[in-house]
Amino acid sequence: MSKKIILCILIILTIFLVSSCKDDTEQEKNGNINTDADKSTNNNTPKEVIMEDWYFFRTYDGGIYGNDKRPVKINPVSEKAAFVCADSLCMHEEDCPFFECMDSYVIDNYVFYVKASPRRFEDTRGAASRDLCVYDMLNNSIRLLAEYEDQLYILSGTGNYLYYCIEEYNESYSSSIKYLIYRANAKTGNIMQIGEYIDIYPNIYTITNDKIYWWKPDVDNENIIYYTTDLDIKNETTIGLHENNTVFMLGKHDNGYIYYTDWDSEKLNQLSGYEYDYAWRNQKLYRIPLNSSGKAEPEIITESIINFVPCGDKIYYTVLEETPEVVKYNGVQTYNWSGGKIYVMDSDGTDQKLLCETEYVFSDIFGYASLGRMMEVKTINGVDYLGLSFYIAREYMFLNYGPSPDTLIINASTGEYTVVSVPE
16 A cells, blocks of 8 residues: 555544544533434434433523523533533623523423513513514524513423413403413414413413313312313313312422422411421422312322422422521521432332432522423433532522522432533
8 A cells, every 4th residue: 555545544534533523522512412312323313302301401590580591401411511502602691692581491402582672662560571582402593483562471381382471461450460371383483372361370280191281279269270271272171179278389290190289378377487487398299190080189199398300100309307407698597498308209109218418408499380490300311310409608689598500410320419510
């Protein structure tokens, strides 16, 4: 073999290696998935990537009430975080399309988000105008879906669809509020109004099996009714009733059940100070079958729950300590209500055991439909990973402490944990 041929082969090989390293570097820089499960299958057919299945998504400042709500993605396997915005030239500051993000919700490979409009329109109530946008994470493209001058609340989502409502005051009745319910399609950009509620906020627990699961107070405001509709908010069917007037803090579903916690608002109104704070976190965990009909009686799974997340036949949760440890942030006293402990049990409440004990004080400002959820779980390659928010000393709302921008990741198979920091 001549020297020229050998030299050409070496040059080609060098170019290939440099290109491969560059690709890997760009993937790591952009926070892309980098695990064996993302590679081609044995028949060389690329596996479909669903970003929602691989990442925890949070706001940059870690909370649901903070000022910086740019969405961030955390890979629990690689233990790395990156901005959702994948533009390599973006500095993720004023020039970033997410810079004035007010709320966001991830469905499959799409991020629906609400941002303050550059129009800065102000109506009679002083509410800033809002733009509803959708970001395609795989194609790095953004679409403006709609512009509103009233308050917008994200409710839930499924497939390519986002359900949200617009709060509109009824001109005929100054004290009446109308909630107009819309459905937006991430792929086509189409938006359709599919219903409205008057003076009753549309509470969606979940959307599954082509049904929307809701809850609302009865006409006497004494009990809570669980019901389902189809995806067009038609064919309402009652599936359960929770007696007593309680306020529901968490509602989630898995393994064929709706799971929820509650606390008695009437009892809380009689308390104050430490007693109020303790009772507010001392909740019971219930479940109702998704396919029940009529007035199914809720089943109590366990008590003294602060936070929880179901995953298949397991439930991960935190428990209220009998005597919580006192902690102070910049001289302000609070309590480590759960003792930094995570427990796991079977979905029927049996086999309760400690998963791990950490040195962190978990956030118990409960998350809602959008980003900022305080406790989540992802199953990747057969392993459950928990993502939790925890408190640190910082200026947050009117307090001297609040949720950390960083995320605590726990491997449920080993009980080992680590903290993943937000990107710089």
